[in-house]
Amino acid sequence: MSTTVKLRSAVIGYGGAFNMGKHHASKMIESGIEFVAACDLDPARAAQAEQDFPGIRTFTNVSELLAQPDIDLVTVITPHNTHAPLAEQILHSGKHCILEKPMCIHAEDADKLVKLAASKGLMLSVFHNRRWDAWYLTVKDLMDRDLIGDIFHVEMYMGGYNKPGNWWRSSKEISGGMFYDWGAHYIDYLLGIVPGKVQSVRGYIHNRVWHDVTNEDHIESHIQFESGAVAHIEMSSIARAGKAMIRILGTKGAIVAPSLWEGHLTLHTEVNGLNIETKVPCLKDNHDAYYNNIADHLYNGAELVVKPEEARRVIAILETSELSAKAGKELELPYEIN
Structure with missing residues (x-):
């Protein structure tokens, strides 16, 4: 030093x-x-x-x-x-x-x-x-090696059918809502995977089952980028059927991660005209x-790697998803990058 x-x-x-x-x-x-x-x-x-x-x-x-x-x-x-x-x-x-x-x-x-x-x-x-999670570092490496191409669609999911715990993280007034926990990580991941400005956000919220807590039961956010790329993020405590946690589609390849902790990703690509599906071991995390x-x-x-302006974008997407759900329409993102 x-x-x-x-x-x-x-x-x-x-x-x-x-x-x-x-x-x-x-x-x-x-x-x-x-x-x-x-x-x-x-x-x-x-x-x-x-x-x-x-x-x-x-x-x-x-x-x-x-x-x-x-x-x-x-x-x-x-x-x-x-x-x-x-x-x-x-x-x-x-x-x-x-x-x-x-x-x-x-x-x-x-x-x-x-x-x-x-x-x-x-x-x-x-x-x-979590920008230094093993799966995320591996995705960024595959992107840097141009194995995915132009990314046009991203899906991120976390959930299940489980009653939320009775603590402050289940209180909307204190926590901000269910999107403000892992959703903050997911949005930060997304903004590192898809470059450029966000054009609009459309949110959807359900409060159907767990009425003794104030957080949402289920929330979805559809994020449209100016590049045309679209992302769909889903968080749920009432999803009886799950799906892969990460699915990324690009013009040259696709990545599927059933879990963020399995130690490998599935890469779909083409080699000499043949469609190939292969498991890619994850790089070592570096927290x-x-x-x-x-x-x-x-x-x-x-x-500084994690800049406050980047964290501000994360909060803007989280909050705009809820405001959009309440308004019943797409909304532009405030405080977007220049």
Whole structure:
């Protein structure tokens, strides 16, 4: 690294679900960023953070954490509806900010955060670490080798017939809705697979079965790109029959992934006039790359891989899908790329 002064980081949110506070802290340390503080409203979770990382400072009040002058970077790992106000607080305190996905719930808030970070000269990024998933790296490699050609159709699916759990992720007011969990990953994947501007979004929503939770039962988003490419993303908790999680059609080949975790993709292509179907082993995932890039960006000025403007597009598509469903028509995408 080009500097001997170590960046110092903290997390807001050290909840027990998935142990993400410990995960983020560990990845920061591995990337060369010192982890010095954790904040959680629950004193027991703050105590757990100190037990996991002896010697760190712990807080149960966000303002007290942000008043610490020697903290450079704060990662937010809290329920989705708190992301925007916490990020605003962090940026106003003069600290770099990373948000767990999704960036926030509303595209207008995402836009405000993008502009605030730029005005302050601070880094803002979103933890879209799944850009380094094995299956996705393999798709990008096949694209780079021109084995797929011009991609004109993408389908993405996740679901089943299962009652949602009784927790904040099933509350629409807090989570933003069922599309704001894996849907945020899927939209980010999609925007890396299909280049260019989005022309319009058409959403469809069903609330038919699980009436004791406020999230949707089933949501679909049809995304039309200016290139003519079309994507269909479906998330469901009432789908008794499933389908492949990923299906990508191009002018030279097609890719099918029944599961994102099988370790291989099925490639359909043509060789010497023959239609070929073959299993392609997935490349190795590289989830360390996210924080390695953050460190390289802040220490050495390397280009930030997950830019806030990209995360803003994700939120715009998620929100516009719902607004379109309510309006019963296609809608244009706000805050689209120039």
